[in-house]
Amino acid sequence: MRTTRLLAASVSLLLLLGALGHAADSAISTHSTESAGAIPGVSQKRAPINDETRERIRAQPKGTRPDPSTYLTKTYIEQHLTQFEGGCARVMPPPTTEIIGPPGGTFIMPRLLLDELLANSGGNLRKLEDELGLKPGTLPDDCVRIDIPSCPGLRVPSGNEVGANSDWLPGGFTAGGIPEAVVDQVRPGSYTLSILFPARTQ
Amino acid sequence: MTAESIVFSNFGVELIRRDGGYFLRYDSGEIVGKMVEVQISEQEANRVKLSERDAYEVILAHQRARG
Numbered sequence: 537m538r539t540t541r542l543l544a545a546s547v548s549l550l551l552l553l554g555a556l557g558h559a560a561d562s563a564i565s566t567h568s569t570e571s572a573g574a575i576p577g578v579s580q581k582r583a584p585i586n587d588e589t590r591e592r593i594r595a596q597p598k599g600t601r602p603d604p605s606t607y608l609t610k611t612y613i614e615q616h617l618t619q620f621e622g623g624c625a626r627v628m629p630p631p632t633t634e635i636i637g638p639p640g641g642t643f644i645m646p647r648l649l650l651d652e653l654l655a656n657s658g659g660n661l662r663k664l665e666d667e668l669g670l671k672p673g674t675l676p677d678d679c680v681r682i683d684i685p686s687c688p689g690l691r692v693p694s695g696n697e698v699g700a701n702s703d704w705l706p707g708g709f710t711a712g713g714i715p716e717a718v719v720d721q722v723r724p725g726s727y728t729l730s731i732l733f734p735a736r737t738q
Numbered sequence: 739m740t741a742e743s744i745v746f747s748n749f750g751v752e753l754i755r756r757d758g759g760y761f762l763r764y765d766s767g768e769i770v771g772k773m774v775e776v777q778i779s780e781q782e783a784n785r786v787k788l789s790e791r792d793a794y795e796v797i798l799a800h801q802r803a804r805g
């Protein structure tokens with residue numbers, strides 16, 4: 537159900553991109569594949585990487601994984617990254633440093649998709665957690681969204697990033713089907729920060 | 739209440755001195771991030787001050803050690 541909503545949100549995002557005049561067909565519709573996911577009967581968005589290659593890359597220790605350009609086509613990479621042309625965003629607790637993201641850069645999602653997920657949540661933090669595939673109670677009441685208009689150093693994740701956890705999959709989609717990419721650490725003045733649910737912090 | 743002091747803040751990390759030890763606090767870097775804190779050695783504490791790359795290597799070493 538959750539994945540279905542995420543896919544619907546992705547489709548909405550693509551429609552929005554189309555409305556904004558993005559000429560290229562979406563990476564999702566033209567290059568990613570629908571395959572059986574971990575949840576029986578639920579399909580997930582995945583990059584066009586066969587299972588053997590995917591698992592071989594995942595098995596390599598973080599820090600030694602290959603550059604995505606060695607197993608993804610240039611066309612796929614370019615089209616995947618067009619999803620972030622409207623800006624990128626992420627969610628986090630109130631940051632304790634002015635620089636956003638750990639050394640090496642941070643994972644982000646398309647800003648328009650986060651807008652869509654927030655709209656779907658109707659201002660309900662628990663519902664947003666569900667939309668994002670998180671366990672209930674993961675997000676603190678005072679969590680913030682970081683919007684990054686310029687997406688510095690935008691690239692497909694290699695899996696060597698600090699934020700690449702044990703669920704990471706090669707190809708630019710989370711296990712739940714959310715398009716993801718990585719940007720360099722974001723400097724003050726390059727992002728805006730806003731509290732996700734102001735009413736919960738009062 | 740344990741007293742702590744932030745002895746270094748740059749490259750997106752904070753180096754904290756607490757109970758005679760060094761702790762590194764950083765953003766997990768996921769789409770939905772969280773703050774992570776790990777205890778590090780004095781040698782590692784000196785290294786994270788050098789550059790973003792060095793800080794990355796220290797974090798990576800701890801992540802790999804945890805599996």
